[in-house]
Amino acid sequence: MSKRSPTRMCLPLLALLLISALALPPSSWAGQPMESLGVPPGTQLPDTAKAPDGAGPPSWTGKAFRQGVVSVANPYGAEAGAQILEAGGNAVDAAVAVAYALNVVEPQSAGIGGGGFMMIHMTKSGETVFIDSREKAPAGAARNMFVGVSSPSTKGIAVGVPGMVRGTALALEQYGKKSLAEVMRPAVKLADEGFAATPRYVSASCNNRALNYPETKAFFCPDGIHPRVEVGEIVTNPNLAATFKTIAADGPEAFYSGDIAKGIIEGQKRYYGTGKPGTMTLEDLTNYVPAVRKPVEATYRGYTVKSMPSPSSGGLTILQMLKMVERFPIGDAGQGFGFGQTNTLHVMIEAMRLAYADRAIWMGDADFAYVPAVGLLHPTYVDQRSSMISLTQRITPNPIAGDPRPFDVAALANGQRFASAEPVTGPGETTTHFCVVDKWGNVVSYTNTIESSHGIGVFAGYTQPDGEFRNFGFLLNNELTDFNTTPSTNPYTGTIGTNDVEPNKRPRSSMAPSMIFDPQGRPIVAFGSPGGATIINSVFQVAMNLIDHGMAIQPAIDQPRISVTAASGGTTMEPGFSQSTIDALKVLGHSISVASVSDIGSVQAVDIDLQTGKQYGGADSRREGTVIGLPRPQGKNR
Ligand code: GLU
Numbered sequence: 001m002s003k004r005s006p007t008r009m010c011l012p013l014l015a016l017l018l019i020s021a022l023a024l025p026p027s028s029w030a031g032q033p034m035e036s037l038g039v040p041p042g043t044q045l046p047d048t049a050k051a052p053d054g055a056g057p058p059s060w061t062g063k064a065f066r067q068g069v070v071s072v073a074n075p076y077g078a079e080a081g082a083q084i085l086e087a088g089g090n091a092v093d094a095a096v097a098v099a100y101a102l103n104v105v106e107p108q109s110a111g112i113g114g115g116g117f118m119m120i121h122m123t124k125s126g127e128t129v130f131i132d133s134r135e136k137a138p139a140g141a142a143r144n145m146f147v148g149v150s151s152p153s154t155k156g157i158a159v160g161v162p163g164m165v166r167g168t169a170l171a172l173e174q175y176g177k178k179s180l181a182e183v184m185r186p187a188v189k190l191a192d193e194g195f196a197a198t199p200r201y202v203s204a205s206c207n208n209r210a211l212n213y214p215e216t217k218a219f220f221c222p223d224g225i226h227p228r229v230e231v232g233e234i235v236t237n238p239n240l241a242a243t244f245k246t247i248a249a250d251g252p253e254a255f256y257s258g259d260i261a262k263g264i265i266e267g268q269k270r271y272y273g274t275g276k277p278g279t280m281t282l283e284d285l286t287n288y289v290p291a292v293r294k295p296v297e298a299t300y301r302g303y304t305v306k307s308m309p310s311p312s313s314g315g316l317t318i319l320q321m322l323k324m325v326e327r328f329p330i331g332d333a334g335q336g337f338g339f340g341q342t343n344t345l346h347v348m349i350e351a352m353r354l355a356y357a358d359r360a361i362w363m364g365d366a367d368f369a370y371v372p373a374v375g376l377l378h379p380t381y382v383d384q385r386s387s388m389i390s391l392t393q394r395i396t397p398n399p400i401a402g403d404p405r406p407f408d409v410a411a412l413a414n415g416q417r418f419a420s421a422e423p424v425t426g427p428g429e430t431t432t433h434f435c436v437v438d439k440w441g442n443v444v445s446y447t448n449t450i451e452s453s454h455g456i457g458v459f460a461g462y463t464q465p466d467g468e469f470r471n472f473g474f475l476l477n478n479e480l481t482d483f484n485t486t487p488s489t490n491p492y493t494g495t496i497g498t499n500d501v502e503p504n505k506r507p508r509s510s511m512a513p514s515m516i517f518d519p520q521g522r523p524i525v526a527f528g529s530p531g532g533a534t535i536i537n538s539v540f541q542v543a544m545n546l547i548d549h550g551m552a553i554q555p556a557i558d559q560p561r562i563s564v565t566a567a568s569g570g571t572t573m574e575p576g577f578s579q580s581t582i583d584a585l586k587v588l589g590h591s592i593s594v595a596s597v598s599d600i601g602s603v604q605a606v607d608i609d610l611q612t613g614k615q616y617g618g619a620d621s622r623r624e625g626t627v628i629g630l631p632r633p634q635g636k637n638r
Pocket of ligand 1: 430431449450451452479482508509510511529530531532533535
């Protein structure tokens with residue numbers, strides 16, 4: 001950003017041809033030279049500075065809007081948000097509409113059976129907050145409940161108390177203009193009348209995790225055959241439509257009581273008579289309260305980056321990595337620090353290894369455990385960590401977590417708790433990130449999830465007296481596997497792991513809805529990603545592409561990414577980096593695996609040119625990223 005002119009980009013609508021019924025705006029595949037995207041003429045671009053293989057044609061249109069932009073990983077989700085903006089809603093209203101619509105069209109990724117983090121910036125008040133609807137462990141959860149359990153992510157004990165319905169209701173009440181019933185309308189329509197299956201729906205909805213339990217198999221892949229539907233076939237979900245109508249008519253509390261609550265409680269026990277049923281009770285549902293949280297933040301080369309605090313590890317880890325690489329001349333291709341060049345990738349890999357070592361020990365739910373958030377970002381501590389990075393070789397032996405406690409203003413009290421590592425969730429078909437900016441300049445950046453693809457793989461529901469299954473049409477999350485599944489000990493203190501299971505605690509997340517602010521504190525970019533622990537790396541890299549490499553938003557998303565999620569871990573690289581760079585990284589001591597497809601994350605973003613007031617969107621072709629800007633081109637309204 002620091003180096004770019006304000007030419008900004010907008011994504012084409014990947015699945016547009018398939019959804020003509022919705023009459024989304026026209027696709028535009030007009031490629032533009034890098035020079036017109038804000039990269040100063042004469043900048044030496046490495047041959048890796050191009051769209052990754054398989055990502056499709058360049059998708060940069062530079063189209064600007066003024067009445068709002070919605071950027072979502074699915075075209076129907078984007079359409080739902082755009083409709084609410086057109087009906088006078090603000091960014092919060094539109095974001096809630098998107099979240100419910102995605103439950104219909106990306107049911108394997110997110111929905112009312114799960115939770116997420118909604119970052120909101122309100123222009124008028126200048127306030128930036130998170131609505132934390134992260135699932136909680138039930139009161140009956142125990143620290144060792146996953147010990148000896150095979151495939152815990154498909155078991156009832158993995159289900160956390162879902163937060164999305166109360167979280168979205170709270171967001172509307174505090175920051176929205178419309179009622180829950182109103183913003184749910186597009187989702188109800190999608191569930192009732194159906195949508196034409198997109199390529200990603202076809203490939204992601206019927207996978208192995210959809211096959212474990214009969215009702216799920218019947219819905220997603222009736223004959224156990226993939227794919228269940230052809231691209232373009234109409235998919236409805238009448239059970240979910242009925243659930244949505246109940247919530248719309250009776251309010252959010254209808255989800256946490258009565259029939260739907262019964263479906264959640266029975267659903268987590270349905271297939272687990274002897275095999276680890278969930279322990280969630282009506283009381284757990286009644287007691288669930290979303291939290292309102294303040295961002296963690298740090299400056300990076302003059303910009304302020306704000307992101308998700310505890311119970312996520314996302315914000316702290318991203319900010320630590322940015323601060324560790326800030327001392328290097330990233331962006332200077334002449335010194336070998338251009339995009340995709342060896343020095344750049346090497347220091348990024350080392351920052352990832354150092355930060356993930358800290359994450360494993362020090363991050364978790366700060367409502368339950370001591371998280372030294374100040375110490376982890378303290379300039380002296382970050383300098384100490386960064387000074388371990390040498391340009392001539394990989395850090396050996398593998399770095400261990402540092403001790404940020406001396407730098408933490410919240411001093412350590414004896415007996416406080418710490419954590420060690422959890423299993424890492426890799427990229428896949430799970431979770432979803434979307435962004436909205438409205439005509440008033442309010443911005444939302446929202447990551448929503450049911451954790452693994454299809455959560456535990458069971459619909460909320462129960463067997464009625466007549467023997468019929470009463471199916472509520474939404475999947476139950478498996479978020480509790482984000483806890484340490486093996487009880488752990490903090491090596492510095494000997495006390496229990498920060499992210500060990502405890503009753504009513506939230507599992508540590510990696511989700512990192514984020515925003516970048518200009519020196520005057522005005523938001524200029526909102527972005528985020530799914531991808532389990534790789535979320536952190538995707539957000540980190542897009543921030544660097546924008547700030548260090550001077551890219552516009554769409555190319556910043558399109559560039560190939562890398563990921564390391566443990567101090568001892570190898571580096572996964574998306575296709576698109578040069579062989580000479582890969583060879584040079586190996587010489588430095590890194591173990592590299594180049595993926596055959598580009599699937600690290602799925603970043604959706606909006607950005608705002610403060611000088612002109614123009615708004616832009618960027619979305620990821622790794623999934624079905626779709627940008628809709630308002631006003632729509634004439635004749636293209638529904
Ligand atoms: N449950 C994960 C988290 O909270 C997100 C899963 C994903 O992105 O695939 O970090």
